Amino acid sequence: xxxxxxxxxxxxxxxxxxxxxxxxxxxxxxxxxxxxxxxxxxxxxxxxxxxxxxxxxxxxxxxxxxxxxxxxxxxxxxxxxxxxxxxxxxxxxxxxxxxxxxxxxxxxxxxxxxxxxxxxxxxxxxxxxxxxxxxxxxxxxxxxxxxxxxxxxxxxxxxxxxxxxxxxxxxxxxxxxxxxxxxxxxxxxxxxxxxxxxxxxxxxxxxxxxxxxxxxxxxxxxxxxxxxxxxxxxxxxxxxxxxxxxxxxxxxxxxxxxxxxxxxxxxxxxxxxxxxxxxxxxxxxxxxxxxxxxxxxxxxxxxxxxxxxxxxxxxxxxxxxxxxxxxxxxxxxxxxxxxxxxxxxxxxxxxxxxxxxxxxxxxxxxxxxxxxxxxxxxxxxxxxxxxxxxxxxxxxxxxxxxxxxxxxxxxxxxxxxxxxxxxxxxxxxxxxxxxxxxxxxxxxxxxxxxxxxxxxxxxxxxxxxxxxxxxxxxxxxxxxxxxxxxxxxxxxxxxxxxxxxxxxxxxxxxxxxxxxxxxxxxxxxxxxxxxxxxxxxxxxxxxxxxxxxxxxxxxxxxxxxxxxxxxxxxxxxxxxxxxxxxxxxxxxxxxxxxxxxxxxxxxxxxxxxxxxxxxxxxxxxxxxxxxxxxxxxxxxxxxxxxxxxxxxxxxxxxxxxxxxxxxxxxxxxxxxxxxxxxxxxxxxxxxxxxxxxxxxxxxxxxxxxxxxxxxxxxxxxxxxxxxxxxxxxxxxxxx
DNA sequence: GTAGGGTTAG
Numbered sequence: 001x002x003x004x005x006x007x008x009x010x011x012x013x014x015x016x017x018x019x020x021x022x023x024x025x026x027x028x029x030x031x032x033x034x035x036x037x038x039x040x041x042x043x044x045x046x047x048x049x050x051x052x053x054x055x056x057x058x059x060x061x062x063x064x065x066x067x068x069x070x071x072x073x074x075x076x077x078x079x080x081x082x083x084x085x086x087x088x089x090x091x092x093x094x095x096x097x098x099x100x101x102x103x104x105x106x107x108x109x110x111x112x113x114x115x116x117x118x119x120x121x122x123x124x125x126x127x128x129x130x131x132x133x134x135x136x137x138x139x140x141x142x143x144x145x146x147x148x149x150x151x152x153x154x155x156x157x158x159x160x161x162x163x164x165x166x167x168x169x170x171x172x173x174x175x176x177x178x179x180x181x182x183x184x185x186x187x188x189x190x191x192x193x194x195x196x197x198x199x200x201x202x203x204x205x206x207x208x209x210x211x212x213x214x215x216x217x218x219x220x221x222x223x224x225x226x227x228x229x230x231x232x233x234x235x236x237x238x239x240x241x242x243x244x245x246x247x248x249x250x251x252x253x254x255x256x257x258x259x260x261x262x263x264x265x266x267x268x269x270x271x272x273x274x275x276x277x278x279x280x281x282x283x284x285x286x287x288x289x290x291x292x293x294x295x296x297x298x299x300x301x302x303x304x305x306x307x308x309x310x311x312x313x314x315x316x317x318x319x320x321x322x323x324x325x326x327x328x329x330x331x332x333x334x335x336x337x338x339x340x341x342x343x344x345x346x347x348x349x350x351x352x353x354x355x356x357x358x359x360x361x362x363x364x365x366x367x368x369x370x371x372x373x374x375x376x377x378x379x380x381x382x383x384x385x386x387x388x389x390x391x392x393x394x395x396x397x398x399x400x401x402x403x404x405x406x407x408x409x410x411x412x413x414x415x416x417x418x419x420x421x422x423x424x425x426x427x428x429x430x431x432x433x434x435x436x437x438x439x440x441x442x443x444x445x446x447x448x449x450x451x452x453x454x455x456x457x458x459x460x461x462x463x464x465x466x467x468x469x470x471x472x473x474x475x476x477x478x479x480x481x482x483x484x485x486x487x488x489x490x491x492x493x494x495x496x497x498x499x500x501x502x503x504x505x506x507x508x509x510x511x512x513x514x515x516x517x518x519x520x521x522x523x524x525x526x527x528x529x530x531x532x533x534x535x536x537x538x539x540x541x542x543x544x545x546x547x548x549x550x551x552x553x554x555x556x557x558x559x560x561x562x563x564x565x566x567x568x569x570x571x572x573x574x575x576x577x578x579x580x581x582x583x584x585x586x587x588x589x590x591x592x593x594x595x596x597x598x599x600x601x602x603x604x605x606x607x608x609x610x611x612x613x614x615x616x617x618x619x620x621x622x623x624x625x626x627x628x629x630x631x632x633x634x635x636x637x638x639x640x641x642x643x644x645x646x647x648x649x650x651x652x653x654x655x656x657x658x659x660x661x662x663x664x665x666x667x668x669x670x671x672x673x674x675x676x677x678x679x680x681x682x683x684x685x686x687x688x689x690x691x692x693x694x695x696x697x698x699x700x701x702x703x704x705x706x707x708x709x710x711x712x713x714x715x716x717x718x719x720x721x722x723x724x725x726x727x728x729x730x731x732x733x734x735x
Numbered sequence: 736g737t738a739g740g741g742t743t744a745g
Contacts, residue, residue: 015737047739050739051738051739051740053739079739082740082741086741115740115741122741149742150741151741181742184742184743184744185743188743188744216744216745217745218744219745220745221743222744258745284745286745
């Protein structure tokens with residue numbers, strides 16, 4: 001648009017003219033032209049015109065320009081201050097916002113008003129904790145804005161952003177009046193803190209309040225909670241409410257319902273709703289893609305993803321996260337590796353949401369090393385990614401690693417939230433053995449997570465937590481008698497009913513100290529049925545003290561109570577192996593296999609002609625299987641001639657050497673390399689990705705292959721890159 | 736006397 005020609009020359013250039021000129025400006029260049037006209041027209045000192053211009057500049061992210069303009073005004077009024085305070089904050093400079101706010105209070109005769117406080121509080125959400133916000137809160141109360149709805153909502157939002165649930169709830173309860181936005185803020189904030197049940201409760205309170213109008217935001221905010229809780233009735237109730245309010249075709253609500261039905265396993269209804277959206281946007285596509293993914297409908301998921309790309313829409317990180325099969329009960333390693341590969345290539349892997357999703361899915365696949373690798377390589381570690389890695393360790397039974405990482409998190413100055421604490425407490429319950437009990441307790445106390453109706457599902461009451469931390473301390477210090485005494489005192493003197501965590505902790509105290517019989521006696525005397533946490537604690541102790549008999553007993557119970565948890569089987573099998581009882585160890589692994597709980601086998605990915613090919617060990621499913629095995633046979637002959645000997649040390653203990661040789665010969669990386677050799681140009685580089693650490697036999701074999709074929713072979717394994725060239729590997733045989 | 740500044744959601 002050429003503003004000069006757009007102007008009828010006769011039009012009078014008054015203030016309204018310049019204001020509408022500014023309103024019509026949509027680019028920085030428009031604003032610069034308008035600014036020039038304002039100067040020429042003699043309106044450079046007109047405060048309302050300058051305020052409007054400053055506002056528009058901030059909106060277009062020209063904060064430097066806006067600041068210069070602000071500084072050129074000799075006596076800025078409160079309006080202009082407010083605009084610039086907001087401008088700094090929306091341009092990512094909360095510090096400048098606060099400096100200007102302080103300057104306004106100290107050095108001008110102006111008094112901050114409700115707008116000023118609202119902008120300042122919003123800006124303070126940009127800091128790393130809620131401290132500045134709380135100071136503003138008290139100042140606002142002093143200045144008489146304690147009950148302002150805008151400021152109140154911004155504060156509730158801020159407290160919830162930093163998981164200060166107690167503070168948010170207190171403020172919310174104390175507000176003399178609550179409007180729709182305040183209610184909505186509370187609900188969505190609880191959802192963000194994974195307090196799903198509470199958010200539904202608050203929503204129900206809101207519905208019950210006849211004075212309060214529900215809007216699309218209210219319904220859209222609570223829908224994720226209904227989905228997470230799999231509460232079909234709640235979700236359908238929201239749906240009929242939406243119809244009653246005439247909001248049923250609102251895109252946010254339809255999208256929310258798609259997520260909801262998908263989470264409840266009903267992709268049929270979700271699909272119908274998706275088809276009702278006139279022009280689905282990226283968020284709607286993402287919801288549907290993720291819905292298909294989490295219901296294991298990979299084909300539909302990929303089909304919709306392609307449809308999205310065909311529309312010319314750019315997939316964002318949420319799209320990819322939705323494609324990553326985080327929800328599959330037994331995962332989908334091949335697909336995950338493909339997506340991982342795609343993310344590395346497109347640079348999206350550095351996105352915190354994506355690395356978090358990859359960390360989570362690898363953890364669930366028991367690929368904890370791959371999970372850790374992704375975590376370590378992510379440059380910007382969000383709270384969610386710390387949580388994912390910690391709970392990954394917890395779920396894989398690696399309690400010590402979970403605690404260790406939790407400590408690292410503390411040194412990295414990342415504030416834990418209730419999700420973190422829940423993970424850590426569940427680690428406590430798992431094997432009982434945490435030295436951090438006291439510390440966790442202090443944290444819970446300091447952060448106000450406890451005695452809070454919103455929050456933690458662990459069911460540990462504050463006084464229960466206090467005892468728990470004391471018991472942890474005993475467990476750590478090996479104070480058996482002391483622990484026994486504390487437990488007794490807790491029950492008899494303080495009337496605290498012990499929870500599974502307390503019992504598990506006691507078993508751990510006895511078990512760690514080698515008093516396994518005493519631990520068993522304790523379990524047998526428990527007034528409640530011992531759960532997995534208790535037997536898990538005993539099993540862990542048996543592992544330390546190599547007590548096969550008790551281990552067997554504990555595992556038997558665990559298999560009954562928690563048959564899906566592969567970790568116990570592995571532990572037991574290891575105990576037998578240590579005892580050199582290979583037939584028993586093998587039979588345990590047999591059970592695992594029979595129940596298809598086996599660890600996902602090693603697999604290798606190679607990309608040829610833009611298509612990923614995934615091989616598992618002994619794989620014969622590839623269309624070119626015959627050629628691949630023939631190539632491998634041919635290679636083995638040449639390798640043996642060149643002095644290659646199969647390495648078998650790392651293979652299973654209980655098979656004959658010849659059989660072992662047969663087994664390693666068809667490891668997935670060898671198949672992938674053989675395929676690479678027959679399907680790519682001679683002399684070109686071969687790149688493969690292996691989900692596990694490459695085994696010594698494959699490593700040696702690859703060195704030979706690189707020499708014999710004259711190919712460079714790059715292997716990315718769970719630990720590192722290996723660059724094979726002319727019979728030598730870049731890792732120096734150390735990995 | 737007037738203009739110029741405000742929140743939550745899929």
